Amino acid sequence: MEAVTKPISLNDPIIPRVFPFFDAMVKNYGKVSMSWFGTRPRLMLAEPELIKWVLTEKCGHFVRPPVNPLVDLLERGVSSLEGEKWAKRRKLITPAFHLEKLKGMIPAFTRSCCDLIHRWNELTSAQGWCELDVKTEFHILAGDVIAQTAFGSNYKEGKKIFQLQEEQVLLVLEAHHSITFLVFIPTKKNKRRYAIDEEIKTTLRDMIHRKEQAKSSNVDLLDLLLQCKKQSENDITTEDIIEECKLLYFAGQETTANWLTWTLIVLSMNPNWQEKARVEVLQVCGKRTPDVNDQNRLKIVLRLYPLVTVLFRHTLRETNIKGMSIPAGVEILLPILFVHHDPHYWGDNVEEFRPERFAEGVSNASKDQMAFYPFGWGPIICLGQNFATIEAKMALAMILQHFWFELSPSYSHAPCRRITLYPQHGAQLILHPI
Template structure:
């Protein structure tokens, strides 16, 4: 009996020692190799798995080399912006895979498959699991899944209807007037001057969102942008690193700063919400003249219907609106000014249209909607320089789509930029700036099928895209009314993906007063 107990204890002890070893070996070797085998059995080609780091080192090396020097002044930016993706597609095709640490990442460059993935209603394709440090920039709707996401989306969608956007146009006007006035003062008495428009347009977008989000509290709103900008830099540093479980809890200086920024932003927003609620209560108004008021109105309605929109939820949506809205509009306007400087004929066409419809009057909502050339220019810039160059999804269960059987635990990379530059869908002039391709609308711009995803697609399409387009059209129209512009000799063409696609060395442009 004693021998039996002794053997049982020995076996138990051995299992206790072996279990974590087996678990680790399964996670870092057996499971990745099994997934690789399942993908290859379907004829999908890709890189071979490398222990722990996968292709992380190669991705970093490719990116570092591509970003070390500017490119020629053209729109063929994929080899510089996404060098590893570009080489992967050249070598293995539009459907191929590589490795993000121990997880395979399936590159899906077929527009029909992308559409099926983005419009999936079964819940088989979810937001990709992120390093929790990177996840601090996943805010509000962007980080929710399933029923919680669906309920939240239904609650806040009315805040972005065009009728609500009309009420925000005066705030856009005020922000644009501030930009024009500032540029007028920076230009020499001779009527010309060089300005780096990238930070200027960041400030414009920040000011516009701060006003439309918080009304009279826009100065405090600007503090949030500075904190989010700092957070973006901190997060980007660890974006391509292998995730080490628990590392975020180690009190390094950068980890402490990341969490302190979250606390600071939440404290500012909580105070602004408290004062907004007090103002709404005292004045007896609905507060629907700005985004915060609209969200608080949604909260009151959800309280009545027990839908559960809390103050914390309102804070998260405000942060998402700040971050995504400001980044999207600022980068769109920056690349538009760069591209129109490269193509002065289209700059003049757009100016002629604005002056024909608005003369020197401030464009109102109705005038903006009459513009035809300006929107096509913005759409074409979004094709060539999409704010987000790739979208990502993840399979948490085995799923079949388009004849493929995708195992559970696979990431999917949807290369928006590569798709936007595929001649199979855009024609032989794919690398040329040609806004006329959008003259009959987005759905007819590409051949045979939709191959245009600057705001995503399907149920999770960007909720603020109408907001961004209205603001961009107004800002561009007012800039065209007051200035002509050209690239400075110091401009270096260097598109660079830091969360969104930015000019790595700024956007110095020479403005001429009209």
């Protein structure tokens, strides 16, 4: 228990704090080991070639594991589907997230980032510096970006949905590990969870109806999804689009906000690299607003602090893994965090922030290119990767143009897993305008 409650020093390995049980499993039984999760057998595979095999297997042996029904209130979109339904839905909505389509949303990304810079300038104006929790700031930014890019002219309604979804995330997380049947008891909190879900759906349904009636030609994600619906011959419905919008809020805010948070923490811990990144941005952009191609160091942070620390799969039928016969009903645990911190693939200085590892590209950064997969791998690679990358690149470049930053004495280093990897006690930094 102490491992997950006490902060650690900046140079300590993070795995013993984030996953103390799995850390002990690997040390005692190796990278391929079996344990029990309640009555469910669980097989951990911490070897890149086995992870790749599970994620790219095409015979239908592996599916997403069963989850608490309340999680469906957050992510009932494409990520919850399997088999032919998943393949068809993903094929339909993927064009909405192509880089060329997203480039049309750059003005919306820019507006949100400019608002952040303006707010920080005001906060630092009185004393020439200020301390703030950038984790909170980036959650506000990510929510604002999603509201702007997903709903365009319906931005205010988008913000309302975002606020409801924020409340829903907290309520669902609170009940996530509870006994399953308890979620069906009409307690005050359970009633609130389902009331929020219905309010979000009603608001989105009204917005979709108005857009369809107006024959909107705006370039926002909701319009792009409606185009997919129009072209799909009833393979995607209005209710499906509602679930995709909810998933975008849930996944898009958590991932990008925590990505930016860890980036500023790491650059504060490594001021020499912060300055190199700033020089790079200023050489390319000067003081102009950056574009999507101007900042290329972001993914490096995701080795040390991957947003998704572990993936789970479930054996649908008997299969064979590395000579082991695995029956149906076994949970397969794929620990991204362990592979990203494995000295066998990254060297003895694995815990150090060394961007030069990636000087010759991601595929040459380690002994196995599968040792780095921050957005998943193969068919299940994250659909929102381009969206998150554009937002994070633009925000970081603008921050580097306007501020230098350092860790506050009040910062406690406490990496923790909830849905994504996040700093448990916040990310208190001191900002100085340039």
